[in-house]
Amino acid sequence: MQFQLTNDFIEKIEGLISQKDGNALRELLHEYHFADIAELLEELNSDEATYLVKLLETDITSEALMELDDDVREKILDRLSPKEIANELEEMDTDDAADIIAELDDHIQKEVIQKIKDQEHAADIVELLTYDEDTAGALMAKELVQVKETWTVAGCVREMRRQAENVTRVHSIYVTDKEGKLKGRLSLKDLLTASEKTKISEIYIPKVDYVTVHTENEDVARIMQKYDLEAIPVVDENGILVGRITIDDILDFIKDEAEKDYQMAAGISQDVEADDSLWKLTKARLPWLMIGMLGGLGAASIISGFDSIFLSHPNLLLFVPLIQATAGNVGVQSSAIVVQGLANDTIKGHIIRRLLKESVLALINGICIAIVVLVISHFIFGTTYSESISICIALISVIIMAALIGTFVPILLDRNGIDPAVATGPFITTSNDVFGILTYFLIAKLILGF
Structure with a gap:
């Protein structure tokens, strides 16, 4: 049954928050989708929303934070400590985490990054922040599944299992050489039907669409639309595979651009919301x-x-x-x-x-x-x-x-x-x-x- 946010439900949540009844709130909300939680957070005042974010599991609240309106999210983040923000970022993909970090003040950014326990995750976030805002480098996520062309099918499967633990959705399997240069992509069907001793170099597909870290977002969107791609790999100046862009990221970009163009067509020169000052x-x-x-x-x-x-x-x-x-x-x-x-x-x-x-x-x-x-x-x-x-x-x-x-x-x-x-x-x-x-x-x- 589709979730419907009613006034009675909101009042019930507000009552439980006022009573600080965390157990009842967890029991009531534990089965709801993160998008439903986000919808609820936007109806609460900032203090109530922050209380829920601190109360619920970070694997749910981290996703919910990304669904929030920018202004609502900013007010909640202002009420969280650097440590609490870092806990949320550890559950996010690197592209989402970088978006959150970019919204913070410079001194808060440094504190939050220092509080992230996974140093590799923190380094990936910092790397994404170095790219120009409207380029593929800033839009991409570092999480992906890549295999070496020299591996056997058996070794490839073992390595894929390890890598997939950090990837929310596996859209594609990318093949690289020893230096990490993108060579092609791997069909799951070919992987499953090949002998365990078969080299990946014998079964991978060399033709693969890709973009560079400096490709503008509009061009990325055109390429993914033209070739009907769910994800596209991103390489650096030397052809090294450094990340991927998924269709949900492009949809968010297209939505933001459409809203901006609509406002410009109506004679509004800045990106504003109805609730702005x-x-x-x-x-x-x-x-x-x-x-x-x-x-x-x-x-x-x-x-x-x-x-x-x-x-x-x-x-x-x-x-x-x-x-x-x-x-x-x-x-x-x-x-x-x-x-x-x-x-x-x-x-x-x-x-x-x-x-x-x-x-x-x-x-x-x-x-x-x-x-x-x-x-x-x-x-x-x-x-x-x-x-x-x-x-x-x-x-x-x-x-x-x-x-x-x-x-x-x-x-x-x-x-x-x-x-x-x-x-x-x-x-x-x-x-x-x-x-x-x-x-x-x-x-x-x-x-x-x-």
């Missing part, structure tokens, strides 16, 4: 709102430059919101498709071909919308034929222009090393509002001659 939320939102304000003032100044239209063709002013909304929507649609394509590495070919395709698509959409606007503007709003025609021509022109801007800007940003997600949302909307209004009045002036 007012100051942090203001800093994240205000810059883009200021850009939107400047765009609005720019559009207002353009309109003021065509003040003669107010007297001669007042009906044209009724369609200013239509022009702005359509330009913004088309630009966001085009940029969203391009940004998604860039993220998935599906944008191929020359940029001119992409712009030409978007122009044709925009022309088709523009004509369809213009026909509807032509009828409605003339028969419902009472515009003259010349006014309706100028509105429709301007609308088609604005749609094409917005599509080109929405396509070109993300590609340009991507080629200059800037996250193209910044091109969606307020940036595209504001720029298309300004250019759309300018185009609208220039075309109207050309046709109507005011």
